[in-house]
Amino acid sequence: MIYLDNAATSFPKPEKVINAVAGAMRTIGANPGRAGHTLSLAAGRVVWNCREEISKLINNDNPELISFGFNCTDALNLAIFGCVKAGDHVITTMLEHNSALRPINGMVQKGLITWSLLAPGDEGYVSAEQIEAAVQPNTKLIVVNHVSNVTGIAQPVVEIGKVAAKHGVLFLVDGAQSLGMLEVDVKKIGCDMLAFPGHKGLLGPMGTGGLYIREGVALEPFREGGTGSSSESMIQPDELPEAYESGTLNAVGIAGLLVGTRMVNARREAFYAHEKVLGDYLWNELQSIGGVKTLTNRAPDCAVVPFNVDGYSSGQVATELNRRHIGVRGGLHCAPAVHTHYGTINLGAARASVGISNTKADVDALLTAVMDIARNGI
Template sequence: MIYLDNAATSFPKPPQVIRAVAGAMEKIGANPGRAGHRMSLAAGRVVWHCREEIAQLLDVPNPEDIVFGFNCTDSLNLAIRGCVRPGDHVITTMLEHNSVLRPINGMVNRGLITWSLLAPGEGGVVTAEQVERAIRPETRLIVINHASNVIGLAQPVKEIGAVARKHGIIFLLDAAQSLGVLPVHPLDIGADMVAFPGHKGLLGPFGTGGLYIRPGLELVPFREGGTGSSSESMLQPSELPEAYESGTLNLVGIAGLMVGTRIVRARREEIQAREKELSDRLWNELQDINGICTLTTRAPDVGVVSFNVTGYSSGEVATKLDRANIAVRGGLHCAPAIHTHLGTLDRGAARASVGHASTDADVDALISEVKRIARESM
């Protein structure tokens, strides 16, 4: 199978990640941070080293500012629900994934908050000026998708971060498609929180993800319970990371994530350059095929290329490619607003997303199969 669905989750995982998962299961499968015996301490060290790896990748000084969750959705929910209060206004964009749109719109629908949903301009970008114009006295949060999982374009997050800082508004960055590929440095960007999955660009296992939280920013936890600390109290501790990490952690997942992040830290620039080269070529070659329409007017910034074939739905295209042993994703990619904006809500798009292990041959095979499908549709 030629796997071009890395925007959903990265595959294959590096063998070192698989070994780390199996090793944790086999040798140190105790509950991290819950007991004083050697196995529990060893498990706790794995969790700590993973925090350190991620803190280094994000270029933040304190690993305790990284909180583990179960995927990017989990982290986005903690960030959004944790800081928004009734009466607040939230600014976000039509580029967002449902993991941002649904928690916010759910609160809007219940009459608790208001929101501004900004549309990207011609170049697929929401500008800092647009964000600044949308600010109201009650604006509490700005949420921006660093790189879109549908059109693959990066947003001017540093400029938006400067606007958020100038107005004292909390800035949450969704780095689901960027972490591990683009540089994501919250201190430089001016992001107060960065939500990320562990199973995409960090090459970790399913069930992993996390949230960077700027020191001093207090969230209301939506999951409370045992933390292995301050157990005499029936109130949730306020110290990070325990404040937001109740219950037994996904130790085996975190063991794999630690190794995946280490690999990515060593290879990030190379991965970025390689994914850019492959997706540039794919995007460019698609422009020359009759009957193919890409969703963007320029090549993407991350390895995501979405397109449609005249005469077929995106689901049909994905099924035809699957029959040719090529895995891409059709449909809306959990991002309905950008499809509404682009006029593709009815058919979605076929999305090919390259990853750390993608090759020229993978892209060649896709292009040749897409040419065949396009000819057949004529």
């Protein structure tokens, strides 16, 4: 199987990550932060080391500002529900994933808040000027997906961060597709929150992810319960990071995430260069296959390439590729507004997303198969 669905989750995971997870299950499978015995302390150290490693990647000085959760969706929900209240206005873009759109739109549909949903320009992103023009006196939050999981195009988060700071509006960045690839520096971006999955570019296992929350930003906890601290109190503690980490953490997953993030810290630029070359190659070659259209008019910033073959739905193309042992994702990729914008809400797109383990031969195999489908049909 040639796996080209790395935007959903990276696969295969590096051997070192697999070994770290298995090793943690064998040797330190205790509950972190819940007891003073050796095994619990060892598990707690792994979790702390992972906070430090992620902090290094995003240029955050205080590891306590990293709260772990289940995935990026969990982090986005904590961020959005944690700060948006009745009467607020939220600015976001058509490039967002449903994990941001649904929580916001849910509040809009209940009549609690209002929102501005901005369309990208010809270059495939929403500009800082568009964001600034949408700011209202009651704007509480700006939510921006750093890199679209449909188009692979990056949004100008540094410039948008300046607009947010100028107007005193909270700024949440969805780093699902950018972390581990592009430079994501929370100081340069000036974001208040950064949501991230552990299982994509950071090479960790599924069931890991988290939220960076800038010092001084207080969120309403999304989930309350056991934190291993302040057990005498029936009130959720406000110390970080426990305030947002109720319940047993996925410590064995975090052990894998620690090793994946270490690899990224050591080799991010090389990983990115590898994927960028393959993504550009794929996008460029698809332009010359008759009957095939890419969604975007330029190569992606991160190696995510959506395309369609005339006469077929994206689901048909993805199914046919799977029959030929090539894994891509058809449909709408949990991002309906992007497809509305590109006129593909009914068709969807077949999305090929490259990972660090893919080779030029993998991309060539995809191109050969797509050419055959376009010429000879399914």
